[in-house]
Amino acid sequence: MDSGDQKELLGESFQGTPTVVPGQPTHTRKLYLESYGCQMNFSDSEIVASILSDAGFSTTRDEDEADLILLNTCAIRENAEQRVRTRLRQFKQAKRARPHLVVGVLGCMAERLKESLLEQEKLVDLVVGPDAYRDIPNLVEQVHGGQKAVNVLLSREETYAEISPVRLDANGVTAFISIMRGCDNMCSFCVVPFTRGRERSRDPASIVREAHELFDAGYREVTLLGQNVDSYKWNIDNKGVIKDDSQPVVRFAELIDRVAQVNPDLRVRFSTSHPKDMTDDVLEIMAQHENVCKYIHLPVQSGNSDVLKRMNRGYTREWYLDRIAAIHRIMPDCATSTDIISGFCGETEEEHQDTLSLMNLMCYDMAYMFSYSERPRTLAQRKYENDVPPEVKSRRLQEILAVQKVHAANRTKSYVGRTYRVLVEGTSKKKEDQFFGRTTYNTVVVFPKENAKPGTYVNVHVHNCTPVTLIGEITQEQPSA
Ligand code: SAH
Ligand code: SF4
Ligand code: F3S
Numbered sequence: 001m002d003s004g005d006q007k008e009l010l011g012e013s014f015q016g017t018p019t020v021v022p023g024q025p026t027h028t029r030k031l032y033l034e035s036y037g038c039q040m041n042f043s044d045s046e047i048v049a050s051i052l053s054d055a056g057f058s059t060t061r062d063e064d065e066a067d068l069i070l071l072n073t074c075a076i077r078e079n080a081e082q083r084v085r086t087r088l089r090q091f092k093q094a095k096r097a098r099p100h101l102v103v104g105v106l107g108c109m110a111e112r113l114k115e116s117l118l119e120q121e122k123l124v125d126l127v128v129g130p131d132a133y134r135d136i137p138n139l140v141e142q143v144h145g146g147q148k149a150v151n152v153l154l155s156r157e158e159t160y161a162e163i164s165p166v167r168l169d170a171n172g173v174t175a176f177i178s179i180m181r182g183c184d185n186m187c188s189f190c191v192v193p194f195t196r197g198r199e200r201s202r203d204p205a206s207i208v209r210e211a212h213e214l215f216d217a218g219y220r221e222v223t224l225l226g227q228n229v230d231s232y233k234w235n236i237d238n239k240g241v242i243k244d245d246s247q248p249v250v251r252f253a254e255l256i257d258r259v260a261q262v263n264p265d266l267r268v269r270f271s272t273s274h275p276k277d278m279t280d281d282v283l284e285i286m287a288q289h290e291n292v293c294k295y296i297h298l299p300v301q302s303g304n305s306d307v308l309k310r311m312n313r314g315y316t317r318e319w320y321l322d323r324i325a326a327i328h329r330i331m332p333d334c335a336t337s338t339d340i341i342s343g344f345c346g347e348t349e350e351e352h353q354d355t356l357s358l359m360n361l362m363c364y365d366m367a368y369m370f371s372y373s374e375r376p377r378t379l380a381q382r383k384y385e386n387d388v389p390p391e392v393k394s395r396r397l398q399e400i401l402a403v404q405k406v407h408a409a410n411r412t413k414s415y416v417g418r419t420y421r422v423l424v425e426g427t428s429k430k431k432e433d434q435f436f437g438r439t440t441y442n443t444v445v446v447f448p449k450e451n452a453k454p455g456t457y458v459n460v461h462v463h464n465c466t467p468v469t470l471i472g473e474i475t476q477e478q479p480s481a
Contacts, residue, residue: 031057032066033168036084037074039271040225041107043176045072046165048106048133053166055137063094068102068140070126073109075191077373081109088123102126102143106133108195111152112376118148130181130196131155154182154197161206164213173425173455175219177210178202179255180226184238185274187301188312188379189344189372192227201232204250204258211262218455220423221267224259229270230277253281260289265457267423268292269442272299275323276314283330294331294481295365295442298323299339303358304351307344312379317358324362333481335411335441337366342400343393344372345384352396356403363407365441369400409467415443416470421479422460424452436469440481445470 031052035045048070049059060066069091074080084105091103104126105117111129118127125143128136129152139149159181167175183192184199211222226232234250235243242249250258260268268289273282273296286292298320302308305316315323327334340355359367371393374386388396422437428446429436435454436446445460446469452458459479462472 029057029067030060030065032060032063032069033072034070034087035072036080037072037076037108039176039223040178040181040227041072041074042168043165043178043225044107044130044133046168046176047160047163048072048136049166049168050163051133051136055140059166059168063091066101068104070104070106070136073105073107075108075112075195075375077370077375079373084109085123092123102140104128104136104139106130106136108191111154111195112191114152115150118150125149127152129154131158133160134158156198156200159200159202161202164210171426171454172218173423174221174223175214176223176225177207177214178226179207179224179229179270180232183227184231185228185314186312186379188310188383189341189375191375191378194377196227199228199231201226201234204234204255207255208258208262211259211266215263215266220265220455220457221269222259224255224268224270226270227272228274228277229272230274230279230282251281253279253285256282256285256292257289260285260292264291266291267440269295271297273297275300275320278323280326280330283327286334287331293440293442294334295337295440296327296334297337297339298327300355300358300362301339301341302344302347302351302355304347304354307347307351307354310345310380310384311341317354320358321361333441335365335443336362337368337442338362338364339368339370340400341370341372342396343388345380345386345388347372347388347396352399356399359400359403359407363411364404365411365443366408367400367404369397369404371397405467412443412465412468412470415439415441416462416465418480419459419461419475419477420445420470420472420481421457422447424454424456424458426454439470443470444468445472447472447474450474 033045035042071084073084095101103124105124106128107130110127117124125148126139127150131154132151135151142149180201182197182199186193214222230252232252232255235247236249268291275298300320301311301313303317374381420439422439422445424435424437428434433449434446435449435452436444438444447460458474459477460472461475461477462470464471
């Protein structure tokens with residue numbers, strides 16, 4: 001498997017996924033919305049659909065009948081942008097036959113390239129950055145008036161807190177809730193601080209309200225999203241000054257606690273944790289609530305402290321291992337996953353070996369693995385040479401992928417023989433008479449349907465597995481997890 005096949009929570013997913021809202025007959029204009037990149041982008045698309053629904057657009061899966069085509073884009077690696085450019089050229093062709101069709105670019109590539117998408121590349125009519133989505137209806141009207149339209153202003157406040165996302169392509173069981181936007185870290189390889197702006201947290205009351213609404217609508221799992229959820233903070237600034245004395249300060253542990261209390265039958269997940277900021281109080285709250293899933297995505301990026309320093313990640317290999325030890329001390333059964341970059345600037349063979357040795361210590365359940373891609377304006381681009389030859393990057397990536405494949409299969413195997421509480425998500429893609437769901441450890445389980453229903457919990461005894469999927473059947477036995 002090469003990294004291009006991977007989907008991830010807060011990294012890039014590689015398919016442009018067309019998204020659709022159930023038909024709204026009063027809506028006359030049709031929106032075709034395609035999302036690339038991380039789950040925050042998918043979550044933003046649900047906000048965009050909501051804003052445009054209020055402006056009279058219904059969504060369609062058929063690009064041929066669209067009046068407005070929007071691509072919500074990702075800029076994390078060069079190949080993510082290439083894919084979008086190819087797609088835009090196709091739409092440019094389509095516009096020849098349909099002169100009234102409006103094509104726009106949203107998201108991180110819009111923010112990175114700004115006007116140049118209109119001026120130099122002449123591929124689109126509309127360019128809107130991640131903090132300007134409320135302006136899309138106006139901008140579309142501007143385009144209809146014969147002008148090109150751009151709004152790439154970043155904001156220090158915008159969290160779209162009160163906008164009720166339109167759940168796109170929803171399974172009715174699991175949903176994402178954005179709890180913060182932007183990122184104040186400056187990992188030297190990363191474009192996100194430039195495309196998403198400064199970190200800001202969303203009002204906890206609106207987050208809890210959204211979780212309640214989802215539960216009442218039948219959803220049974222929420223994933224709280226942010227680039228660095230551990231630095232979530234409300235009513236306190238970066239220097240620790242409380243903003244409003246009459247209101248409580250809410251940090252991430254407190255937020256998890258509040259969301260977990262919405263209902264014991266609402267599972268809570270979150271992504272992404274940052275090793276430098278992940279504190280024991282978060283782990284302790286996780287341990288206290290059965291409905292907070294025992295799974296942590298903790299991107300390491302590299303197993304070598306010098307590389308981590310060049311990456312400006314703010315931790316060493318030892319610090320990372322200490323955080324993992326804390327996870328296992330507080331939640332002995334907690335599953336872990338990670339992100340790894342191969343061939344970062346100056347990476348030697350020994351440094352690469354340190355990444356493999358860290359992986360062997362960790363035995364991650366899952367990992368997203370990438371070759372380093374230099375991004376304009378980043379610290380690494382300005383300060384270091386992108387000097388690991390492409391074939392070496394790719395060979396190292398293959399080695400990383402091979403090690404992870406073994407660990408993932410071993411982890412899956414280690415779950416066989418026990419009974420788990422599984423949230424039923426829907427019919428298995430491969431077998432019509434089977435459901436699939438997940439354990440608290442985020443491992444997928446397939447099992448004969450019997451009388452179960454999506455959106456309910458069943459106890460599943462796991463008796464077999466493939467390298468990535470557990471196979472079981474519904475049982476009356478009590479679960480071990
Ligand atoms: N905020 C998250 C990650 C967001 S980006 C965190 O700090 O962990 C998702 C992943 O993409 C990163 O973890 C990293 O592994 C990868 N990535 C980011 N920039 C990259 C680049 N320039 N080249 C290759 N991979 C990159
Ligand atoms: Fe990028 Fe680092 Fe922020 Fe993650 S924490 S989004 S890798 S700058
Ligand atoms: Fe996400 Fe890609 Fe932007 S990973 S934050 S959509 S650059």
